[in-house]
Each structure stands twice: as C-alpha cells, then as structure tokens.
Amino acid sequence: MDLKEIQNLIKFVSNSGVAEVKLETGDIKITIKTTVEGNTPEITYVQQAPVAQALPQAPVAAAPAAPAAAPSAPAADDSAKYVTIKSPIIGTFYRKPSPDKSPFVEVGASVGKGDVLCVIEAMKLFNEIESEVSGKIVKILVDDMSPVEFDQPLFLVDPS
Known part of the structure; x- marks a missing residue:
C-alpha cells in the first residue's frame, strides 16, 4: 500500500x-x-x-x-440560491475525461442542461455526470480523483 x-x-x-x-x-x-x-x-x-x-x-x-x-457551513446560507449537483453513484470522481485532457468545467464556466460536468468511475466503468440545469458553475465541491458517495454534493450551479 x-x-x-x-x-x-x-x-x-x-x-x-x-x-x-x-x-x-x-x-x-x-x-x-x-x-x-x-x-x-x-x-x-x-x-x-x-x-x-x-x-x-x-x-x-x-x-x-x-x-x-468547516468553512462550508457558513456558505450554506449563500448556497440556498444555488442548485446542487449531487453524485448519482458511489465511485471515484474525475474532472477530466483523461489525464492529458483539460477539465470538463471550471469555476465560472457556463453550462447547459445535459452538458457533461465530470465522470465517476464505478466498477471500471466511467459514468458521465451531466448538468441538471443551465447556469454558471459557482463551486466545485470535490477534489479530482477523490472517492464520492451516493448523493454527495459535487457542484454548485447558479441557475440565474
């Protein structure tokens, strides 16, 4: 190990x-x-x-x-106006389609409904996670190559 x-x-x-x-x-x-x-x-x-x-x-x-x-607790008040994109599965979170490519999205990027935000690897399968809303990425809540749980918040999106 x-x-x-x-x-x-x-x-x-x-x-x-x-x-x-x-x-x-x-x-x-x-x-x-x-x-x-x-x-x-x-x-x-x-x-x-x-x-x-x-x-x-x-x-x-x-x-x-x-x-x-700890600092994310005070941000909860501000995040009420944002839409939280959550993980639909358990797996490993990846911001890029492959190590030599650029990330799918960055903070401040505009996304449309159905745009790919990240991939989550589960059982050697890479599952594309798509945006549920159109808007702007406010915050990325998970580090690249980190394990994620079911229903864990991944992104905050400002739908306005």
Missing part, C-alpha cells in the same frame, strides 16, 4: 462519517478513527516493512481535509 492509497483512504473515511476503520494487508495494519466534532481522523498504523518512513506523512495530508469542511 503506497502513500497515495493511504491518503485516499483517510479522505474517504473523513468524508464518510464512519467512526472507525481498521485495515490489514500483508504486514501493514492501519486504524483510522474520526472524531464527531471536527471529523478529524486519528491514524494509528503499524508496519514492519522498510516503507515506514513514508507513512508518517499521511496524517499531515489528512489535516487540511477537516478545516476545509
């Missing part, structure tokens, strides 16, 4: 609302516990392989994820 996989696991657990996850693969044992207040992950890991030097960096990468969720 490499550092990127551990970071993705930490993000996933932080966003999912799960209290605790234990993972054992080979000689790696990871326990991730989240607190209810800030949903900040507490990570415990044990590894007996030489890759142990890379693992202490994982909590550092997870720390910015919790503060990023």
Whole structure:
C-alpha cells in the first residue's frame, strides 16, 4: 500500500462519517478513527516493512481535509440560491475525461442542461455526470480523483 492509497483512504473515511476503520494487508495494519466534532481522523498504523518512513506523512495530508469542511457551513446560507449537483453513484470522481485532457468545467464556466460536468468511475466503468440545469458553475465541491458517495454534493450551479 503506497502513500497515495493511504491518503485516499483517510479522505474517504473523513468524508464518510464512519467512526472507525481498521485495515490489514500483508504486514501493514492501519486504524483510522474520526472524531464527531471536527471529523478529524486519528491514524494509528503499524508496519514492519522498510516503507515506514513514508507513512508518517499521511496524517499531515489528512489535516487540511477537516478545516476545509468547516468553512462550508457558513456558505450554506449563500448556497440556498444555488442548485446542487449531487453524485448519482458511489465511485471515484474525475474532472477530466483523461489525464492529458483539460477539465470538463471550471469555476465560472457556463453550462447547459445535459452538458457533461465530470465522470465517476464505478466498477471500471466511467459514468458521465451531466448538468441538471443551465447556469454558471459557482463551486466545485470535490477534489479530482477523490472517492464520492451516493448523493454527495459535487457542484454548485447558479441557475440565474
């Protein structure tokens, strides 16, 4: 298990609302516990392989994820006038059709009903997510290549 996989696991657990996850693969044992207040992950890991030097960096990468969720609460008042595009499936969120292409949409871009906003990979299938309304992208709520849950908000669109 490499550092990127551990970071993705930490993000996933932080966003999912799960209290605790234990993972054992080979000689790696990871326990991730989240607190209810800030949903900040507490990570415990044990590894007996030489890759142990890379693992202490994982909590550092997870720390910015919790503060990023807190400022979105005051924005909820402003977002009442916006339409929220939510994930119809569980999978991995991608902003681009492929790594060498540009993103489908950026903040400030005008979109029409039916325009492709992103793709979500589920079970090796890439599902195009289309806009439900015409308007302007106000905010992209998910990082590229992040796991998403069913009904998780992905975009805020100003329909005016």
